[in-house]
Amino acid sequence: MEIDINLIREFFKNYKRQVCEDSNLQKAAVLIPLLEKNNDLYIVLTERTYRVQHHKGQISFPGGNKEMADVNLIDTALRETDEEIGIKRENIEILGVLSDFNTASGFCITPVVGLLKNVNKFLINKIEVSNVLEVPISYFIDYGNRKVELYENGRIVRESYAYYYNSNKIWGITAKIIVSFLDDLKVFKKGNI
Numbered sequence: 001m002e003i004d005i006n007l008i009r010e011f012f013k014n015y016k017r018q019v020c021e022d023s024n025l026q027k028a029a030v031l032i033p034l035l036e037k038n039n040d041l042y043i044v045l046t047e048r049t050y051r052v053q054h055h056k057g058q059i060s061f062p063g064g065n066k067e068m069a070d071v072n073l074i075d076t077a078l079r080e081t082d083e084e085i086g087i088k089r090e091n092i093e094i095l096g097v098l099s100d101f102n103t104a105s106g107f108c109i110t111p112v113v114g115l116l117k118n119v120n121k122f123l124i125n126k127i128e129v130s131n132v133l134e135v136p137i138s139y140f141i142d143y144g145n146r147k148v149e150l151y152e153n154g155r156i157v158r159e160s161y162a163y164y165y166n167s168n169k170i171w172g173i174t175a176k177i178i179v180s181f182l183d184d185l186k187v188f189k190k191g192n193i
Contacts (some may be wrong), residue, residue, distance in 0.1 A: 003137055003185055004041060005034070005095070005115060011188045012096030012113070020100040020108035029076040029110040030063030032181065033087070034095070035119065040136055043178065044116065045170065046084055047131040059133065059170045061111070061177070062087075073097075077112040085132055086123025093117055098181055103173055104153060111177050135165050140178050141186075 020027075033044035045059050062081040070076040074097065078089040098111040122132045139145055140163065147162045149171070161175035170178070 003141065003182070003189075005036065007185065007189060008034070008095050008113065010192070011185055015096060015098075015184075017097055018099035020102060022102065022108065024106075025102060025108035026106055027066040027073065027076075027110070028064060028107045029066065029073040029080070029112055030061035030177070031077040031081045031092070032061055032098075032111055032113045032177070033081065033085075033092070033116050034113065034137075035116045035134060037134070040138065042134040042136055043140065044085070044122075045133045045135060045174070046129045047133065047168065049126070049128060049130045058172065058174075059168050060174050063109070073110040074112050077110070077114070081114075084125050084129050086125070087116060087119060091117050091119055098177070098184075101173060101177060101180075104156075104158070109173060109177075111181070113181070133165065133168060135170075137182075139163070139165060140182055146179065 035042040035044055046062055048058050048060055062084040063077055064080040066073060066076045070079060074094060078092060081087050081092065082089065092114040095113045095115055098113065101109045101111065103109060124132060145163050148159055149162045150157055151160055160171050161179050162169060162171035163175055
């Protein structure tokens with residue numbers, strides 16, 4: 001299946017997102033940064049440093065907790081992307097907002113999909129981010145690359161999607177958001193052929 005920006009724009013025209021109803025969950029947002037390069041579409045991910053408080057060394061989207069000054073969760077995703085990888089909001093075209101995801105750690109995450117424009121380099125915040133990955137969306141579409149693994153969280157064993165891109169493990173909520181987004185796009189495309 002091939003995915004391009006036009007398909008994603010069409011997808012969001014009638015997309016009905018699900019919103020977290022639990023007010024006890026901490027509100028957070030991530031940006032799913034898409035980058036067009038060499039006639040291909042990439043998802044930009046960050047590798048977290050070991051200096052951050054949570055999820056040390058893991059691969060994630062730019063994002064974080066909603067702050068009082070944030071107008072809304074799109075604003076949160078844009079602010080965090082600027083803070084983490086130096087992409088200004090004027091260089092991001094918001095394509096849409098996906099359904100919220102609840103996490104076992106007590107967060108309600110709102111994924112915002114955005115197309116990066118006029119981006120030549122990333123200005124990495126070395127305290128939070130150790131590396132930026134540009135992963136072709138075609139890699140995530142290939143079901144041969146999608147794994148389901150068990151992991152233990154305290155006394156609870158959970159399943160998680162996982163991808164291994166080069167030497168990087170992309171798993172947890174990041175992989176879950178990617179799988180959900182691409183599966184929704186696949187269903188949308190199949191229904192609109």
